[in-house]
Amino acid sequence: MEIRLLGTGAADGIPSFYGNDEVSRYARQHGGKDIRTRSAALIDGHLKIDFPPDTLNQVQRDRLNPRDWTGVVFTHGHDDHFARRELQYALFPFTEMLYMPYPIYANPNICRSVEEAYPNWPIETVPTRSFHAFPHLDYTITPIQARHKEDEDSQNLIIQRGDKTLVYATDTGIWPHETFDFIGAYSVDVLVIECTDGLRKGTYLGHLDIEACVGMVHALRTMGVLHSQSRVITTHHAAKGGARHADLERALGKHRMEPGYDGMVITF
Ligand SMILES: [Zn+2]
Numbered sequence: 544m545e546i547r548l549l550g551t552g553a554a555d556g557i558p559s560f561y562g563n564d565e566v567s568r569y570a571r572q573h574g575g576k577d578i579r580t581r582s583a584a585l586i587d588g589h590l591k592i593d594f595p596p597d598t599l600n601q602v603q604r605d606r607l608n609p610r611d612w613t614g615v616v617f618t619h620g621h622d623d624h625f626a627r628r629e630l631q632y633a634l635f636p637f638t639e640m641l642y643m644p645y646p647i648y649a650n651p652n653i654c655r656s657v658e659e660a661y662p663n664w665p666i667e668t669v670p671t672r673s674f675h676a677f678p679h680l681d682y683t684i685t686p687i688q689a690r691h692k693e694d695e696d697s698q699n700l701i702i703q704r705g706d707k708t709l710v711y712a713t714d715t716g717i718w719p720h721e722t723f724d725f726i727g728a729y730s731v732d733v734l735v736i737e738c739t740d741g742l743r744k745g746t747y748l749g750h751l752d753i754e755a756c757v758g759m760v761h762a763l764r765t766m767g768v769l770h771s772q773s774r775v776i777t778t779h780h781a782a783k784g785g786a787r788h789a790d791l792e793r794a795l796g797k798h799r800m801e802p803g804y805d806g807m808v809i810t811f
């Protein structure tokens with residue numbers, strides 16, 4: 544399996560939209576891995592996770608063709624993950640296509656929002672629920688409940704193909720105990736997990752700082768969900784977290800974790 548991190552920034556990216564903080568200033572000056580667009584990923588070149596407002600920029604940067612996509616899975620409905628107006632460009636009159644070329648898998652709120660924005664458009668929406676697996680081609684995708692945007696079923700994703708298991712966990716706070724109980728049955732090869740608040744002690748329970756992120760990973764190692772060969776990669780970094788990419792490498796490296804970056808490809 545392969546996961547490509549298309550974006551690894553939090554809601555306002557890095558450099559943050561209007562940010563004049565140290566991390567944003569450093570990123571403007573140095574570029575490279577310190578430039579972070581809004582979080583999204585692509586599995587095996589065709590299974591898309593989330594649709595942020597930076598999607599066009601990401602496909603142009605990595606020279607991808609969205610016609611290759613076979614499905615789009617949404618984690619939750621925040622604007623940095625669900626830019627619903629961007630979906631229209633798949634269809635007539637922008638293209639000759641009369642049907643959306645892929646189904647949209649998402650919680651019922653997002654499905655409803657797509658249907659409201661595009662009444663009678665040929666878009667297939669498939670409502671998903673935490674802890675209920677669904678198939679897509681030869682994948683089994685199992686949403687698990689995040690502690691985030693609590694007015695909807697915010698989901699992290701267990702994605703399995705063959706004997707490989709990936710968990711994509713953004714956005715999430717520290718999981719509720721139901722999620723820890725549920726994931727206890729899995730052996731995970733790659734975990735991509737948010738580390739939004741970095742070095743800053745976050746007060747919002749729906750996101751993780753480095754300490755909380757390391758705590759989650761430690762718990763999953765103790766449970767045996769993460770094994771000795773598992774890779775742990777972070778995403779959804781905010782400039783307000785006060786950590787440049789090099790700072791994250793230092794802080795996370797001690798715990799056998801790696802900061803993700805835009806364009807990173809992990810094959811396993
Ligand atoms: Zn987000």
Ligand SMILES: [Zn+2]
Pocket residue numbers: 619621691692714
């Ligand atoms: Zn969010």
